[in-house]
Amino acid sequence: MTIAKYPAEFDNxxxxxxxxxxxxxxxxxxxxxxxxxxxxxxxxxxxAQWRIMLAIGPDGWTTHSEICRYTAVDKxxxxxxxxGMIESDLVETKNDSLDxxxxxxxxxxxxxxxxxxxxxxxxxxxxFLVGSLSKSERKAIFSALxxxxxxxxxxxxxx
Amino acid sequence: MTIAKYPAEFDNxxxxxxxxxxxxxxxxxxxxxxxxxxxxxxxxxxxAQWRIMLAIGPDGWTTHSEICRYTAVDKxxxxxxxxGMIESDLVETKNDSLDxxxxxxxxxxxxxxxxxxxxxxxxxxxxFLVGSLSKSERKAIFSALxxxxxxxxxxxxxx
DNA sequence: ATGATATTGTTGACATGTCAACGAAAAAGT
DNA sequence: ACTTTTTCGTTGACATGTCAACAATATCAT
Numbered sequence: 001m002t003i004a005k006y007p008a009e010f011d012n013x014x015x016x017x018x019x020x021x022x023x024x025x026x027x028x029x030x031x032x033x034x035x036x037x038x039x040x041x042x043x044x045x046x047x048a049q050w051r052i053m054l055a056i057g058p059d060g061w062t063t064h065s066e067i068c069r070y071t072a073v074d075k076x077x078x079x080x081x082x083x084g085m086i087e088s089d090l091v092e093t094k095n096d097s098l099d100x101x102x103x104x105x106x107x108x109x110x111x112x113x114x115x116x117x118x119x120x121x122x123x124x125x126x127x128f129l130v131g132s133l134s135k136s137e138r139k140a141i142f143s144a145l146x147x148x149x150x151x152x153x154x155x156x157x158x159x
Numbered sequence: 160m161t162i163a164k165y166p167a168e169f170d171n172x173x174x175x176x177x178x179x180x181x182x183x184x185x186x187x188x189x190x191x192x193x194x195x196x197x198x199x200x201x202x203x204x205x206x207a208q209w210r211i212m213l214a215i216g217p218d219g220w221t222t223h224s225e226i227c228r229y230t231a232v233d234k235x236x237x238x239x240x241x242x243g244m245i246e247s248d249l250v251e252t253k254n255d256s257l258d259x260x261x262x263x264x265x266x267x268x269x270x271x272x273x274x275x276x277x278x279x280x281x282x283x284x285x286x287f288l289v290g291s292l293s294k295s296e297r298k299a300i301f302s303a304l305x306x307x308x309x310x311x312x313x314x315x316x317x318x
Numbered sequence: 319a320t321g322a323t324a325t326t327g328t329t330g331a332c333a334t335g336t337c338a339a340c341g342a343a344a345a346a347g348t
Numbered sequence: 349a350c351t352t353t354t355t356c357g358t359t360g361a362c363a364t365g366t367c368a369a370c371a372a373t374a375t376c377a378t
Contacts, residue, residue, distance in 0.1 A: 019285075020285065020288065020289055020300070020301070021190050021194065021285065021288065023301065023304050024183065024186065024187050024190065024304065025187060025190075025191070026231055026308070027183065027304045027307055027308050028183050028184060028187040029365080029366095030308050030311050030312070031180050031183065031184075031307065031311055032184070032365090033366080034311040034312075034314065035180065036366095038314075046333080046334095047334090048333085048334070063356085063357095064356070064357060065355080065356060065357080072185055073335095074335070074336065074337085075356080075357070075358090076335095076336085076337085076338095076357090076358075076359075076360090077334070077335065077336085078357090079357060079358055079359080080334095080358090080359090081334095083358095099343080099344070099355095099356085100342080100343055100344085101342065101343050101344070101355070101356045101357070102343095102355095102356060102357080103356095103357080125314065126178075126179065126180065128310065128314055129179065129180065129307055129310050129311065129314070130179055131310075132306045132307065132309070132310035133303050133306055133307070136295075136299060137299045137302060137303040137306070138303075139299075140295060140296045140298075140299030140300060140303065141179070141299060141300050141303040141304075142179070142182065143296060144292050144296040144297075144299065144300040145182050145183065145186045145300075147291045147292055147296070148186055148190065148288055148291065148292070149185070149186050149189055150291070151287065151288050151290075151291035152189050152190050152193040152288065153189070153193075155193065155197075155284065155287055155288070188335080188336095191335095192336080195336095205363080205364095206364095207363085207364070222326085222327095223326070223327060224325080224326060224327080232365095233364095233365070233366065233367085234326080234327065234328090235327085235328075235329075235330090235365095235366085235367085235368095236364070236365065236366085237327090238327060238328055238329080239328090239329090240364095242328095258325095258326085258373080258374070259326095259372080259373055259374085260325070260326040260327070260372065260373050260374070261325095261326060261327080261373095262326095262327080
């Protein structure tokens, strides 16, 4: 009934090393599920929607492409998510007078209300999670993540 | 054109803390894409398939539920993945004589060939990735991931 | 024994992630 | 000016993740 953390085949030569990506996969999925449940309870919105609200922010007008750069969400996915958020009156749009291609996006009054209610809860959640780490772990995990990211990119050119 | 790493709204009080889950999300997705490309090039199989092959192993007969426990993959997803792998002659099944509900699974000769070719490549990849970390980072990221995982579980009961 | 309960694997439904093609509009090159 | 290239957002296709319902079989309790 217990879940094996480390695939045995990887343990032969290099015991812990091998399974890092595996661990990240699992932890990521648990964190995702947790965030989704939490958000659902707190404000009834989805994780994707929350990320977008965070990128739009409580005031000002953004564009699709700015959100994409900011959140690294796929533009197609963003387009579809926004459609839903406009339908449920979380986001409103207006035309950009200078560039006919883009739309300017902003939270509606309702969206802003939810945003302001949700932000402190999400902060609290993050504090709880990060609070479980020691200071050195906190520092190390960030630099480790950065390094892994660039290592994955570098490796593309080799293999 | 640069991607903002940290959502500004989270930076007010607790600069780095807040975005840990965000960072994990991105790095995980990059690693996933990388693994998929790598596997595609090396042996033409998908990441989900590779995880399953790893769980089955080069010899012996396993069951669906054992693989689920081992890999923490959803059983429905597993069922569907296996269907494809059987079609492409990577996996074969036989009935379990003692329990009519379960099937016993094993790699075919072809599956075993691919497995043996792929394993060292994936080891090499992992070594490359983990090799980019210092020893202390290596240690810290594992314990940090463990703690985050349990913290997410604990938090369910609170909020 | 037999009736309630749990486990195994399949299937359906739906959200999310990833990639590529496309039309419209703007920017750049000549 | 006008052709080429780039950017912006939409849409389609398809893989993956998550949850729940289900039939068949096994286990457990009495």
